[in-house]
Amino acid sequence: MRALGAAYVGYALEQRGMFELMFRHDLLDSTGQEPTGGPRLRESTQPLFGLLVSLVSRCGAAEPEVTTAALWANLHGVAQLWGWGSLPLMVADAGIPVERLVDAALDAHLGPASGSPS
Template sequence: MESSEESGAPLRARLVDVGVELVLAEGTGALGLREIARRAGVSHGAPRRYFPTHQSLLSAIARRGFEDLAARFVLALAPLSHPREQVRALGLAYTGYALERRGMFELMFRHDLLDGTGREAAAAGPRLRESTRPLFDLLTALVSRCGAAEPAITAAALWANLHGVAQLWAWGSLPLALGDGPGPVDVERLVGAALDAHLPEGPQ
């Protein structure tokens, strides 16, 4: 059973910490409530006091990933002022995160497993949407500054392209498909090609 020192907010944070460690080390399949409770050193029923559903705990874990990704976006954009360069920096930060933290990246976009609709209990923290939507809004704003006629649609298509690049590269499909090309291909070149495919030409 958990000690008194591990009650309340500290225990809630510990459960999320353990979940983050698990998903990074072993992937989404390891994120069972019992296993998280066991590794946190508490009874298997303890998580239910802070996360009434499995979805709410997974959402809290995923929120950590979105916070990490948002921090990376801030660092990537800080030295840049041109919108196209900023979109490229976001694309590289996004694909880089996907390849470095594959388990978390997979969880973050599994909304069939998460509660992204606002049904999460107040005790589980802010709604997942409040962590995810600002990142898409940032991309949309930058795409708009690049002169796209339909910024939200263009941003969504670009996001899907970048997500596909990250997944297919991680799975080995793109390196295999491009292995016989005329020259070396890496993720950075593919991000550049995605921007060329979706953003208007010329300086904005």
Template sequence: MDHERSLRERLIDVGAELVASEGAGALGLREIARRAGVSHGAPRRHFPTHHSLLSAIARRGFADLAGRVTALEAAAAQATPRERVRAIGRAYVGYALENPGMFSLMFRHDLLDGSGEAPSEEPRLRESTLPLFGLLVALVGRCGVAEPSVTAAALWANLHGVAQLWGWGSLPLALGEDPATDVERLVDAAVDAHLGGAPA
């Protein structure tokens, strides 16, 4: 059983390394099996479909992103809700820019198994975003906005757009300034635009 679990984790590890180096388009079952040193049929013992393997790899990305946010929250006990929202926004966009292949895969629901590869043990993959979104809603609510869920959803969409447009080169071209400074300024501007004059 440990050997089987080890193989399952090795396949996910290899997939995560492959998506980091070559992008989601490189995530073929045969290539993952080859790099893991197993027969091309071996992944089927753990992942009945290609989508289920991609979903397990994407779940690793959601776990990594959640770990970053958890670490931020642990260090932000004295921060105001607005400061915490800014920190989460920066972490979200930062993760996207540091891990473009994984970030792209995580939201490619056309490629992923929305039911999750092991429904009895893990939540549906699409539900992996709900804890982070719930935290964002709670913090936005503490900033005094009228509709926290709607505002948090709009902010999330804004941050996701910043991440994608920056990664594609559109925003750097439009702004033409120092990249690190611009990303932080864009995140802060998005937070301020959605939270408005609400109290910190």
């Protein structure tokens, strides 16, 4: 989960335009459009969320769907606020890197992992 969280936020910061588009379901609504033969982004997000729910469940979450949604929202917020410069501004004096915020989000939703940085 730590590798997934880090990859999610890392991708968001490296590929800002694509990251923004990937979650704009208001823009990716394919209702009424003819199939093109390939998968559509909108139709692929629910199975991916289901995969995350199964991974979170394996971490022992009592309500895996709720925990997954909250964790996703938390990581997405870290990515957006870091990319906009808001979080770096707030934590610059403390020298807190974005990776530590990813760890904190995972710890808050899944509990501290043994050997995780504090």
